[in-house]
Amino acid sequence: MMMKTEKKDKSRREFLKKVATVVVGTAAASVIKPFNAIVYATAPKKDSEHWYGMGIDLDKCIGCGRCADACKQENGVPREPFFFRTWVEQYTIKENGEVVVESPNGGIDGFKQSVPDNEIFKSFFVPKMCNHCAHSPCVQVCPVGATYESPDGVVLVDDTYCIGCRYCVQACPYGCRYIHPERHVVDKCTLCYHRIKKGLRPACEDACPRKAKIFGDLRDKNSELVKFLKEHTCLVLRPHLNTGAKVYYNSLSTEVR
Amino acid sequence: MIPPQIKRLAIAFTLFIGLFIAVRYFLVPKSFGKLGHYRADSIEEVAALPTHYAGQSICAGCHEEILKTKLKGSHAKIECETCHGAALKHTEDPMAVKPTKPKGRAFCGLCHSKNAARPKNMPQVDFEQHNAGMDCYLCHVAHNPRIK
Numbered sequence: 305m306m307m308k309t310e311k312k313d314k315s316r317r318e319f320l321k322k323v324a325t326v327v328v329g330t331a332a333a334s335v336i337k338p339f340n341a342i343v344y345a346t347a348p349k350k351d352s353e354h355w356y357g358m359g360i361d362l363d364k365c366i367g368c369g370r371c372a373d374a375c376k377q378e379n380g381v382p383r384e385p386f387f388f389r390t391w392v393e394q395y396t397i398k399e400n401g402e403v404v405v406e407s408p409n410g411g412i413d414g415f416k417q418s419v420p421d422n423e424i425f426k427s428f429f430v431p432k433m434c435n436h437c438a439h440s441p442c443v444q445v446c447p448v449g450a451t452y453e454s455p456d457g458v459v460l461v462d463d464t465y466c467i468g469c470r471y472c473v474q475a476c477p478y479g480c481r482y483i484h485p486e487r488h489v490v491d492k493c494t495l496c497y498h499r500i501k502k503g504l505r506p507a508c509e510d511a512c513p514r515k516a517k518i519f520g521d522l523r524d525k526n527s528e529l530v531k532f533l534k535e536h537t538c539l540v541l542r543p544h545l546n547t548g549a550k551v552y553y554n555s556l557s558t559e560v561r
Numbered sequence: 562m563i564p565p566q567i568k569r570l571a572i573a574f575t576l577f578i579g580l581f582i583a584v585r586y587f588l589v590p591k592s593f594g595k596l597g598h599y600r601a602d603s604i605e606e607v608a609a610l611p612t613h614y615a616g617q618s619i620c621a622g623c624h625e626e627i628l629k630t631k632l633k634g635s636h637a638k639i640e641c642e643t644c645h646g647a648a649l650k651h652t653e654d655p656m657a658v659k660p661t662k663p664k665g666r667a668f669c670g671l672c673h674s675k676n677a678a679r680p681k682n683m684p685q686v687d688f689e690q691h692n693a694g695m696d697c698y699l700c701h702v703a704h705n706p707r708i709k
Contacts, residue, residue, distance in 0.1 A: 364680065366672055366679045366680065366683050367676065367679065368671040368672045369671060370643050373646075374642070374643070374647070377646055378612065378614055394676075394678050395678075396677070396678070413667075413671075414670055415676055415678070416674075416676075417675070417676045417677055419677075421677055424677050427677040428678050429678050429679075449593070451599070452596075453597075454596075454604050455596060455604075460604065460607050461607075462599060462600050462603035462606075464603070464606075465599075465600060465603070494607055497607045497610075498608055498610035498611070498612060499612055499614075501608040502608075502612065504612065504616065507613075507614050507647075510616070510640055510643075511614075512643070513636075513638070513639040513640075513643050513672065514638075515638065
């Protein structure tokens with residue numbers, strides 16, 4: 305009997321302690337609100353009127369690489385190979401199941417079919433770019449807050465803050481980031497943020513001769529992108545990673561990584 | 562009673578924390594944390610970057626005839642700058658800055674060389690056999706490529 309009451313007392317004390325911690329914690333958090341950078345996690349994610357994404361119709365892509373070229377011209381991406389904000393890959397699935405992936409200079413200088421016709425089961429082009437994930441792995445690992453998801457759903461880089469530590473380059477499961485060889489900060493696709501905010505469309509989409517890329521606002525139910533998503537069966541890359549990718553591919557094969 | 566060494570420590574801690582908050586106040590930009598763990602002003606900075614592509618409607622202002630030719634052919638839906646490259650600087654100073662004029666087989670081949678990966682409805686030719694060595698524009702006008 306004695307034992308039991310003692311136990312009860314203890315648990316009550318524990319409970320009161322916990323309540324006090326929560327109350328004091330909440331009060332403290334509201335007091336330091338002016339310094340909300342410290343408690344940034346409590347700041348609500350504001351609902352904005354836009355939520356941008358991109359649709360890519362692989363049935364239309366001819367692999368001309370004009371998107372990759374236009375992106376380099378528009379955004380001042382270094383011309384030498386291996387620095388890309390967007391690029392094109394050729395996938396060739398052989399009759400024996402082997403998958404060949406090629407991307408010579410990101411597709412800017414064109415593709416040469418390397419596998420003879422009689423060995424090919426199927427072949428297609430896949431333009432790649434930043435997926436502007438809603439839960440970006442790259443944003444989560446940035447130690448200084450230099451990369452972020454903007455309220456309208458575009459993953460951007462604050463290059464005055466970036467320390468060039470390359471964590472995000474490692475974290476991006478799609479390989480969409482690179483370190484700029486002169487500025488020594490990370491660089492990536494901004495969905496041509498400087499264009500879409502002026503009412504223009506992304507350079508890669510404008511340059512596409514077959515209109516295989518469809519930029520749009522997912523919140524606007526009448527946008528071309530929403531229409532495209534309604535009319536086609538679209539998939540995102542690596543859905544099992546739950547990155548919340550917002551680049552939707554029509555006719556995407558499971559071989560694409 | 563609080564022992565004197567604890568008192569001294571408390572004073573040292575208060576000073577240190579106060580100094581930290583003061584330094585932080587001056588070092589952290591005003592807009593940092595406004596929308597999340599980043600500098601909110603950087604959104605505006607990215608949005609303010611200069612553009613380089615002008616768009617077909619501006620090209621039409623001077624090159625109306627060429628645009629008319631293009632709209633009649635199978636290249637109608639292709640923007641001028643897809644082949645000629647970014648031309649906003651050319652629109653600002655048409656005499657000094659000229660956009661590229663791609664010629665030769667390699668450029669046409671970017672879209673039209675035979676490749677199993679291209680969609681079936683894309684006009685393709687085997688570049689090793691189709692009039693090898695001749696420039697495409699000798700027979701095809703780029704703005705309206707069908708031979709009449």
